Amino acid sequence: MLGCGVAGRPRVGVGAPLRLRGSGHTAGISAGCRPHSSFQRYLTCPLQYAFQYVYRILGDETKGHFEFGTAVHSAFEAFAIARRDARAAGAPDPGYEVLKSGFDALWQPTAYGDAQQAEHYLTRSEP
Secondary structure (H helix, E strand, C coil), X not given: CCCCCHHHCCCCCCCCEEECCCCCCEEEEECCCCCHHHHHHHHHCHHHHXXXXXXXXXXXXXXXXXXXXXXXXXXXXXXXXXXXXXXXXXXXXXXXXXXXXHHHHHCCCCCCCCHHHHHHHHHHCCX
């Protein structure tokens, strides 16, 4: 298994189980390219780690910043397609209004802790 080594070279220790400090037990997770949060998840709750990283069962928890990022990405994608089509037709490029209307149509603030946090992200979408 290749890790995050340079030019396809494996990293030292990839595939070997992670030995927990101070215990004779291994964590059963490879020391490859796991983010810090995955190790923290394992140490906090091994069952949640297994569901998320071993069995690939996604939780129903959606974070607000992911929701915002998805809406922004989709709006820019629609804007780029509209600009490409306008240029192909010899028409002027679409303006900010097209981008903003695309974002407004896609963004549904449902995964935020409160209305203030959702409002904060909405103001970040303005130039």
